[in-house]
Amino acid sequence: MGATYHQFCPVAKAMELLDERWTMLVVRELVAGSRHFNDLRRGLPRISPTLLSKRLQSLVAAGIVERRPGEREVQYVLTQAGQELAPIVAALGAWGVRWVGELGDRDLDPKLLLWDLHRNVDHDAVPTGRTVVQFRFPEVAPRKQDWWLVITPPDVDVCDVDPGHEVAVRVTADLRRMVLVWRGDVSWWDAMRAGDVALDGPEPLRRALPSWFRPTVFASVPRV
Structure with a gap:
């Protein structure tokens, strides 16, 4: 979990979970349809495998992602709580398009x-x-x-x-x-x-x- 703000505000409580580096980008990839670890890594090429595993574990523990073992690969699927983050991801992206400056x-x-x-x-x-x-x-x-x-x-x-x-x-x-x-x-x-x-x-x-x-x-x- 990220920083603890010690506030009852639901925004603060949500950010305690979601403001760790890469967490919202992992959610973005899941919203975009990635289901397997290697697919997530291809959508997030600069994250280390160890850190990606850690972020997925945190999201599973928080009830945002469900881990489903398969015959060949484990699948990571958004729960209802995770699916409700989809419009938030879209809104963040739209805000970024409108207000964030030049690409480096x-x-x-x-x-x-x-x-x-x-x-x-x-x-x-x-x-x-x-x-x-x-x-x-x-x-x-x-x-x-x-x-x-x-x-x-x-x-x-x-x-x-x-x-x-x-x-x-x-x-x-x-x-x-x-x-x-x-x-x-x-x-x-x-x-x-x-x-x-x-x-x-x-x-x-x-x-x-x-x-x-x-x-x-x-x-x-x-x-x-």
């Missing part, structure tokens, strides 16, 4: 961007069969420049090594601009017109690619 360079993580993209693929919009989208970020470190989404019904895999399949569309982008596109700060079309995002592939696939991804819940938040 260390906030720009291609691994996290691709993980977010992968769980927002609209399978109904993607061509049938296997569709591979390559993302290249030329300005980042060489080992983080190239990423692939391998989309097959009903799965999406994120690869940082060439999976060896034919690429349908290649996206070459400035990482910061691509993050802004994904957040909804800039449209795909404006980024492409500015030359910050380029799509290579057959014209019908290039035109369709933005529709393959459902926008984030924060894309529609009115900007200040």
Whole structure:
């Protein structure tokens, strides 16, 4: 548990549980649909396995998360108490979009961007069969420049090594601009017109690619 405020105020009592570092981000990942430890780690790449285990234990002990043993992997599922945090997570994100300033360079993580993209693929919009989208970020470190989404019904895999399949569309982008596109700060079309995002592939696939991804819940938040 976090700091003890010794106040009867329910805000203070809630924050005694939720204000520890990473706790609300673990809840965010669970709200977004992550169920397994490794999925949580991919959505929170900078947290250590030990600290993630500790935060999950705290959330289970508080009745916010239920731990369900499975045949292969343990599942972590939000209880009713945890599900009631979903609108709070959404409200925090919307407030952050409107009032928190410029993104720092260390906030720009291609691994996290691709993980977010992968769980927002609209399978109904993607061509049938296997569709591979390559993302290249030329300005980042060489080992983080190239990423692939391998989309097959009903799965999406994120690869940082060439999976060896034919690429349908290649996206070459400035990482910061691509993050802004994904957040909804800039449209795909404006980024492409500015030359910050380029799509290579057959014209019908290039035109369709933005529709393959459902926008984030924060894309529609009115900007200040």
